[in-house]
Amino acid sequence: GAVVSQHPSRVICKSGTSVKIECRSLDFQATTMFWYRQFPKQSLMLMATSNEGSKATYEQGVEKDKFLINHASLTLSTLTVTSAHPEDSSFYICSARTRMGSGNTIYFGEGSWLTVV
Amino acid sequence: GIQVEQSPPDLILQEGANSTLRCNFSDSVNNLQWFHQNPWGQLINLFYIPSGTKQNGRLSATTVATERYSLLYISSSQTTDSGVYFCAVEPRSGNTPLVFGKGTRLSVIA
Numbered sequence: 344g345a346v347v348s349q350h351p352s353r354v355i356c357k358s359g360t361s362v363k364i365e366c367r368s369l370d371f372q373a374t375t376m377f378w379y380r381q382f383p384k385q386s387l388m389l390m391a392t393s394n395e396g397s398k399a400t401y402e403q404g405v406e407k408d409k410f411l412i413n414h415a416s417l418t419l420s421t422l423t424v425t426s427a428h429p430e431d432s433s434f435y436i437c438s439a440r441t442r443m444g445s446g447n448t449i450y451f452g453e454g455s456w457l458t459v460v
Numbered sequence: 461g462i463q464v465e466q467s468p469p470d471l472i473l474q475e476g477a478n479s480t481l482r483c484n485f486s487d488s489v490n491n492l493q494w495f496h497q498n499p500w501g502q503l504i505n506l507f508y509i510p511s512g513t514k515q516n517g518r519l520s521a522t523t524v525a526t527e528r529y530s531l532l533y534i535s536s537s538q539t540t541d542s543g544v545y546f547c548a549v550e551p552r553s554g555n556t557p558l559v560f561g562k563g564t565r566l567s568v569i570a
Contacts (some may be wrong), residue, residue, distance in 0.1 A: 377557040381501075386546065386562045434501050438558070449493065449550070449558055451503040 346370055347439050349452030356459055358429055364422045364455045366437030372417035373439035377449075378410075381434040390435075393420040427459040462487045463550045466561035473568045481532040481564045483547030488497045491550035493558065494532050505561045506532070506545075508534050537568045 346369040356362045366376055374395050379387040391412050392400040399426035409431075411423040420439075424431055436454040475477055485492070494506040502561040505556040507514050509530065514521055518537075523530040534541055544565050550559035 379560075384565075387548075387560045389557050389559075392557055436503065438502070448505065448508045449548075450505060451489075453496075454501040454503070456501065 347373075347437065347450045347452040349437055349455055351455060352453055353456045354458070356457070358428055358459055359426055361423055362427055362457060364381045364424075364435055364437075364457075366420045366422070366439070366442070366452050368418045368439045371439075371441045373420075373441065374417060375413060376420040376437055376439045378412060378420075378422050379438065381436065381454075391421075421449065426441045427457070429459045432457055432459045448450065462489070462549060462559050464547060464549055464559055464561035466545075466547050466564050468564060469562065470565045471567070473566065475537060475539060475568055475570050477537050477568075478533070478535045479537060479566070481534070481545055481547075481566075483530040483532070483561055485528050485530075485547075485549050486527070487551040488552045489525070490552050491558070492522055492530055493548050494530070495546045495548065496541075496543050497546060497563070503546070537566075539568045541568055542566055542568050568570075 348367045350365045376393040379389045381387045385395050389402050390405045393412050394413040395414045401407050414420040438449050438451045440449050465484045467482045484531045492510050493508050496504045509521045511523050511525040518535045520533045544563040546563045547561045
């Protein structure tokens with residue numbers, strides 16, 4: 344099946360620094376990728392939709408200047424958390440859509456645990 | 461926007477027991493997927509099932525699109541089945557992301 348790779352899986356950073364998370368589709372081209380955030384014991388909340396070659400579309404309440412999303416190629420999207428604060432600590436996970444088999448399926452990366460200290 | 465409700469929110473099973481998880485959604489959808497999130501956070505795609513019935517080993521799923529619900533059946537549960545099960549739908553409005561329910565947290569005890 345389709346593979347989406349996310350890196351790093353875990354990162355600890357100091358408050359005020361920036362962290363970049365990469366999301367790659369390994370065996371297919373993804374014109375659209377999605378970034379989600381998940382707090383402990385909660386569901387996944389969509390942050391933004393990342394389109395290759397254009398600006399990301401952010402959900403209401405998500406700060407564009409804080410969560411920079413770049414979709415540089417058909418296989419790579421990055422999320423940069425700028426000037427991170429402890430409240431940004433969360434699980435971030437990306438997904439990409441592919442058309443395979445009988446369906447139009449979305450696959451997820453392994454996720455990234457961010458801890459800001 | 462579309463609403464996705466899952467029930468029950470929490471479920472504790474004895475190993476070997478069967479269970480049914482339910483997902484109700486408020487509008488027509490292009491896609492419905494069931495995921496299992498393991499304790500490490502990984503989301504494993506279980507089924508892509510906008511309609512009909514599918515089976516994969518001890519798991520099976522049924523979606524009745526006209527009545528806007530889907531069911532996930534787990535038979536002969538094992539401790540490794542523990543985790544959170546999410547139902548997610550893609551609204552009919554085009555190339556849109558999945559909207560997730562709040563999940564069912566399953567604990568299977570030996």
